[in-house]
Amino acid sequence: MRQLSISLSLMALLQSLPAIAQVPESTSGIPSDSIQQVTAVKWMTNFPDGKFYPERLVSRAELASIMVKAFRLDKREAVTKENLTIPDVPRSYWAFNDIQTVLKTDIMKGYRGNEFFPNQKVTRAEALAIFAQAYGVFQFPDAAVNEILASHPDEKSIPAWARKAIATVATEGFLNTDAQGNISPLKPVTRGDMAYVLSKYLQRQQQQPETPEVPMIPNSPQSP
Incomplete structure (x- = not known):
């Protein structure tokens, strides 16, 4: 029921956006409507100059922040646990709360010495494995x-360690590749x-508000 409510809210927000007759591609080859959609729901944001900079690389802190927003990880029960001690992420760090959240919910892992x-980069x-962890990895x-x-x-x-997660992302139609299909x-x-x-995940929420079923693979044994 909660997923349905979230999906309806996202649908209403996206429907309020102005229609786009022709959607040009960004310099990265990513359709501009993809960028518009994720910034509209505030899962990602533009820089202070109003530009998105699709070619810029993503840090672990930035990815943590994105995952918390997209999957509402701050609403999960595990977040109520006592804060973790992370030597390289002081309380004053801009993504302190988001990093605490992804670690408590096991969406991301720390390194030796509890450093993050x-x-x-x-x-x-x-990134795909972490996304799949938040989405739910299909046990193929x-x-x-x-x-x-x-x-x-x-x-x-x-x-x-990433094959099952990337297979999940690919099966769900969320994966972007180059022109030759390279991941x-x-x-x-x-x-x-x-x-x-x-x-693509946002579009899937609109189409299938409920948790998707694991698809069957022809001529392959079923998952136990």
Whole structure:
């Protein structure tokens, strides 16, 4: 019921936006309507000069902030836990609360010594895996994961820990690739990349307010 309420609110907000006759692409190749949609719901924001800068890379702190907004992680029960001690994220840090939230909810992990490395840039594999963790990773069997990813020429470069998560994102239609279908999992993720994934997730919420079912993969064993 809560998901339905959220979806209806998002639909109302998007419907209030002016219609776009032709949507040009940004310099990153990401359709401008993707950027418009995620900024309209305030999951991501423009810089003070009013520009989005889709080619800019995303840091761990920025990704934490995006995930909290998009999935309303601050409303989850785990957030009520006692604050964690993070040596490189003092209380005065701009994303302190968001970083606490993603760690408490297990959407993101810290490093040795409980450090977070908030300014470290994020790879596409990491960003997609973190997105899938918040969305809900489909528990595909390995054979199904391999089948889903087989159409991407660079699928062998996907780290083992990210394969199931990226298969989830691909199955749901949230994945952006280059013209050849490459996922480029080891490249840094850009703001444009995140805008694309989030806009597709937003559209899915409008179409299917309820939690989506795990799709069946032909000729593959069912997940236990």
